[in-house]
Amino acid sequence: MAQDVLLNGVRRRRGMLARPIPRSFLRSPLALASVVAVAAWLALAAAAPLIAPYGPLAQDIADRLAPPSPQHWFGTDPLGRDILSRVLYGAQLSIPVGLIAVALAVVLGTLIGSLAGVAGGLVDEAIMRLTDLMLAFPTVILAMIISAALGAGIRNAVIAIMVAWWPTYARFARGLVIGARDREYVEAARAVGASPLRVFVRHVLLNILSPIVILGTLDVGRAILTFASLSFLGLGPPPQIPEWGSEIAAGRDYLDQWWIATFPGLAILTLVVALNVVGDGLRDALDPRLRET
Amino acid sequence: MNLQAYVGRRLLVLPLMVLGITLLTFLLSHAVPSDPVAANLGDQAAADPAVVAAFKHRWGLDRPLPEQYVIYLANLVRGDMGISITTHQPVLTDLRQHLPATIELATAAMVLSLLAGIPLGIVSAVRRDSLVDQIGRGGSLLGVSMPVFWLGLVALFVFYARLGWAPSAGQLSPRLALPPFATGFVVIDALLAGQTRVALDALAHIALPACVLASSAVGIITRMMRGSMLEVLGEDYVRTARAKGLAPRRITLRHAARNALLPVITVVGLSFGGLLSGAVVTETVFAWPGLGSYAFLSATSLDFPAIMGVGIVVAVVYILVNLFVDITYAVIDPRIRMG
Numbered sequence: 001m002a003q004d005v006l007l008n009g010v011r012r013r014r015g016m017l018a019r020p021i022p023r024s025f026l027r028s029p030l031a032l033a034s035v036v037a038v039a040a041w042l043a044l045a046a047a048a049p050l051i052a053p054y055g056p057l058a059q060d061i062a063d064r065l066a067p068p069s070p071q072h073w074f075g076t077d078p079l080g081r082d083i084l085s086r087v088l089y090g091a092q093l094s095i096p097v098g099l100i101a102v103a104l105a106v107v108l109g110t111l112i113g114s115l116a117g118v119a120g121g122l123v124d125e126a127i128m129r130l131t132d133l134m135l136a137f138p139t140v141i142l143a144m145i146i147s148a149a150l151g152a153g154i155r156n157a158v159i160a161i162m163v164a165w166w167p168t169y170a171r172f173a174r175g176l177v178i179g180a181r182d183r184e185y186v187e188a189a190r191a192v193g194a195s196p197l198r199v200f201v202r203h204v205l206l207n208i209l210s211p212i213v214i215l216g217t218l219d220v221g222r223a224i225l226t227f228a229s230l231s232f233l234g235l236g237p238p239p240q241i242p243e244w245g246s247e248i249a250a251g252r253d254y255l256d257q258w259w260i261a262t263f264p265g266l267a268i269l270t271l272v273v274a275l276n277v278v279g280d281g282l283r284d285a286l287d288p289r290l291r292e293t
Numbered sequence: 294m295n296l297q298a299y300v301g302r303r304l305l306v307l308p309l310m311v312l313g314i315t316l317l318t319f320l321l322s323h324a325v326p327s328d329p330v331a332a333n334l335g336d337q338a339a340a341d342p343a344v345v346a347a348f349k350h351r352w353g354l355d356r357p358l359p360e361q362y363v364i365y366l367a368n369l370v371r372g373d374m375g376i377s378i379t380t381h382q383p384v385l386t387d388l389r390q391h392l393p394a395t396i397e398l399a400t401a402a403m404v405l406s407l408l409a410g411i412p413l414g415i416v417s418a419v420r421r422d423s424l425v426d427q428i429g430r431g432g433s434l435l436g437v438s439m440p441v442f443w444l445g446l447v448a449l450f451v452f453y454a455r456l457g458w459a460p461s462a463g464q465l466s467p468r469l470a471l472p473p474f475a476t477g478f479v480v481i482d483a484l485l486a487g488q489t490r491v492a493l494d495a496l497a498h499i500a501l502p503a504c505v506l507a508s509s510a511v512g513i514i515t516r517m518m519r520g521s522m523l524e525v526l527g528e529d530y531v532r533t534a535r536a537k538g539l540a541p542r543r544i545t546l547r548h549a550a551r552n553a554l555l556p557v558i559t560v561v562g563l564s565f566g567g568l569l570s571g572a573v574v575t576e577t578v579f580a581w582p583g584l585g586s587y588a589f590l591s592a593t594s595l596d597f598p599a600i601m602g603v604g605i606v607v608a609v610v611y612i613l614v615n616l617f618v619d620i621t622y623a624v625i626d627p628r629i630r631m632g
């Protein structure tokens with residue numbers, strides 16, 4: 001009987017893992033379109049060197065500020081560079097940066113939050129008050145402080161997002177750890193003599209990981225958006241590197257040449273909308289605990 | 294716990310929070326592997342040994358770290374946040390000049406997003422899955438997924454460059470003089486001085502950036518209001534009201550919406566932080582002379598004292614807004630005070 005229940009649990013788990021994207025999710029046309037859009041962006045980013053009509057740095061000064069045409073589908077920028085090519089190459093930067101920034105913040109936040117949850121007492125109190133204070137700084141301001149100290153650049157923009165966001169994950173992880181640490185199976189593991197580290201990693205951490213990862217997935221779009229904002233403000237990569245935010249910034253002084261800012265903006269918009277829809281859908285399907293009303 | 298005790302306790306914690314903010318900014322400014330002399334003085338001054346020595350002495354850079362913090366704090370209490378490298382003015386003076394414009398813009402955006410988001414949330418909940426609901430949900434999704442600086446540029450292009458409906462960027466038309474300083478909010482100052490034309494001009498200038506800045510907060514507030522409204526519509530007292538035969542409109546507005554508003558109030562405080570972040574980028578697009586433009590200028594020119602000042606002010610404003618929101622909430626909903 002007990003074995004039956006156990007097996008049942010295992011079977012259900014396997015079933016869930018075997019179908020990471022549930023069918024009900026794909027039935028919604030918006031969700032389906034979003035999955036396709038995310039996949040398309042990943043493919044475009046990977047294939048950018050093959051499909052981009054020009055190099056990201058190739059200049060054609062004679063053809064600068066050219067409107068969209070068969071030669072340049074998205075027009076050219078003030079330096080005569082092909083905007084379509086730069087948008088495609090931009091995906092190669094924005095997508096990994098968004099993923100890495102969130103991943104770093106999730107790892108750091110989970111470690112610190114778990115520490116607070118496991119240690120309790122003064123350590124917990126100190127960490128929670130620190131997160132309170134950190135959350136009072138808006139991301140962009142914090143990023144500006146970090147960039148002013150360390151200088152602008154991709155690495156420092158990623159550090160800025162990580163420093164600004166870990167408190168959210170830390171608070172979330174702490175709550176989950178506190179909920180999981182007194183469960184019967186954790187106590188059982190302790191009772192059979194497992195070391196505290198093993199109990200924590202195998203029985204607590206592994207069980208709280210899925211909601212944390214889902215929360216992180218939800219934030220990838222927001223991270224891409226934040227990175228673009230920092231680049232727009234000149235706190236991202238140097239100007240020659242194709243990046244959507246800094247390309248939009250280049251269009252700021254050329255309002256009448258609308259194509260300079262419009263296409264990189266549409267790139268961000270389509271990718272982030274799709275990521276947000278997919279993230280919402282995955283959350284609702286995989287972890288109803290996180291569902292919003 | 295009664296209301297006074299709750300407010301008292303929150304006010305007692307406030308200085309501790311502000312102290313924590315200063316400690317955090319102090320550690321940030323000392324933990325980073327940059328040379329504070331170079332970061333604070335600029336090249337020319339850093340080449341002069343006398344200036345460097347004076348700077349080190351004033352900020353106690355030749356003392357142990359805890360002592361440095363005390364000196365930093367003492368300077369801060371006197372309103373000394375250092376001299377901005379870019380403007381050559383005391384940072385405090387700069388901040389005082391720029392803060393009102395940002396508060397004005399953020400407040401206008403917040404009012405706009407409440408005016409749009411609350412009715413939209415109510416209608417979306419009452420007519421669930423209707424066209425309005427679908428549009429509202431699509432709009433919220435776009436609002437949180439759109440780069441606000443891009444939306445600003447598109448808005449400027451459409452409404453200023455093409456249609457000519459909106460005035461150019463900035464806070465006031467160049468031919469008009471700023472009204473005499475009273476509150477720092479240009480619209481209010483102009484009205485106080487009886488300069489209706491200036492007030493109208495300022496209103497016309499704030500409309501577009503405020504709408505752009507409100508774009509993401511509208512989505513958040515609509516979603517919150519919709520969710521909260523759906524929850525309240527399932528309550529017993531709403532059913533009772535229906536059973537009594539009250540008009541649906543009256544039930545929606547008096548019985549449901551009033552109660553559904555409560556949790557939305559807390560979101561107002563929390564999304565104020567996002568609004569301040571958004572204000573930084575929006576201001577640079579619209580040449581709005583606020584903290585965002587100042588922060589942008591100082592961050593890109595590595596003006597460390599200035600950007601630290603912005604950080605402290607913004608964090609303190611955020612804490613104050615949330616304190617105000619929490620107290621308002623406690624006044625309206627006695628259940629909070631019990632917690």
